[in-house]
Amino acid sequence: MVHIVGAGPGDPELITIKGHRLLSEADVVIYAGSLVNTELLKFCKPDAEIYNSASMMFEEIMFVIAQAERAGKTTVRLHTGDPSLYGAIQEQMDAMTARGIEFDVTPGVSSFLAAAAALKQEYTLPGISQTVIITRRGGRTPVPDNESLKKLAQHRTTLCIFLSTNLLAEVKQDLLSAGFKSSTPVAVVYKASWPNEEQIIRGRLDNIVELVKASNIERTAIIIVGNCLSTKQEARQMTKLYSPKFSHTFRQAKD
Numbered sequence: 001m002v003h004i005v006g007a008g009p010g011d012p013e014l015i016t017i018k019g020h021r022l023l024s025e026a027d028v029v030i031y032a033g034s035l036v037n038t039e040l041l042k043f044c045k046p047d048a049e050i051y052n053s054a055s056m057m058f059e060e061i062m063f064v065i066a067q068a069e070r071a072g073k074t075t076v077r078l079h080t081g082d083p084s085l086y087g088a089i090q091e092q093m094d095a096m097t098a099r100g101i102e103f104d105v106t107p108g109v110s111s112f113l114a115a116a117a118a119l120k121q122e123y124t125l126p127g128i129s130q131t132v133i134i135t136r137r138g139g140r141t142p143v144p145d146n147e148s149l150k151k152l153a154q155h156r157t158t159l160c161i162f163l164s165t166n167l168l169a170e171v172k173q174d175l176l177s178a179g180f181k182s183s184t185p186v187a188v189v190y191k192a193s194w195p196n197e198e199q200i201i202r203g204r205l206d207n208i209v210e211l212v213k214a215s216n217i218e219r220t221a222i223i224i225v226g227n228c229l230s231t232k233q234e235a236r237q238m239t240k241l242y243s244p245k246f247s248h249t250f251r252q253a254k255d
Contacts, residue, residue: 002065002075002101004089006082006108007031010194012039014109022106027073030061035080035220037194049073062095069101082110085134086162112160114192115222118200121187123158125228131157137164137171153178158226165221169209175225182206185229190221202229 003022008014015023023029023043031041033052041050049068053061061077068075079087083105096103112134116123123132137149153159153175164171165188176182186208190199203211205225 002069002077002096002103004077004079004083004092004103004105006087006106006110007036007040007078007080008109009081009111009114009192010037010197011114012037012042014114014193015040015043016106016108019106019108023076023078025074026076028064028068028075029078030056030064030075031078032080036078040078058091058095061092062099065096065101066099079108080111082108085110085112086136109193111189111192111222112162112224115160115187115189115224118189118192118198119187119224119229121224121229123160123224123226123228128227128230129156129158131155132160133157134160134162136162137167137174139164139167149174150178153180156180156226158228159224161223161225164223165212166218168212168223171223172205172209175205180205180225184225185227187224187229188212188217188221189224190215190217192222 003026005019005022006016007019008016020043023040024045026044026048028049028051029041029044030051030053033054044050051064065075065077077092079089081087083089084107089105093103124130133152133155135147135149135152136143149161149171156179161171168188175184182205184205186203186205188201188208190201191197199215199217201208201211201215201217
């Protein structure tokens with residue numbers, strides 16, 4: 001059996017209880033070494049076989065999995081965050097299905113959620129934004145034309161932009177071209193939730209590139225853009241959920 005497990009965003013305590021159990025029981029662990037916090041490997045059995053997939057080709061990964069299956073061993077494929085987001089797991093699942101290898105997926109806490117926690121921020125504020133777009137800018141690996149950052153940004157939603165910190169200048173130009181104001185708040189969160197390593201850089205579209213450049217952050221960071229980040233509390237609307245004048249299934253409005 002192969003378990004694809006979301007390791008969470010970095011803090012070892014943010015792996016799920018189920019993910020922790022599967023990792024501690026695994027005979028073979030293949031982890032995404034370029035992103036996963038190696039502190040998580042302390043949860044493994046002392047005799048577990050551990051492989052760093054950062055230096056492996058796809059067929060090498062599948063060979064290790066197939067070899068473990070033939071030996072009757074349990075494998076954990078450990079991915080950062082939640083594996084469904086930029087985890088490149090579909091091709092692995094397709095290959096296992098073709099080989100008749102049984103697998104399951106255990107979700108994890110994504111870095112865009114850990115970034116919100118680090119910022120102490122809600123992404124979906126009444127009257128400001130009720131939609132979150134999770135995307136990345138095309139670079140060496142392109143994105144479909146209809147999903148270009150410039151096109152998505154025209155909706156003016158809260159944007160959580162992955163894998164694009166090294167393209168921050170281009171991100172800025174795309175957003176300005178899409179109609180975002182230069183004063184729009186931006187936050188770049190580096191290694192969200194990682195103990196003693198997390199960094200938060202706050203700015204605006206007109207200065208965020210210089211601020212991030214000065215910090216020497218180029219990767220392992222997520223870019224958050226949108227007016228939900230504004231510190232002007234007076235511009236926010238109160239949610240109706242707890243308003244005494246708002247009825248719902250569990251409570252009637254008061255006159």
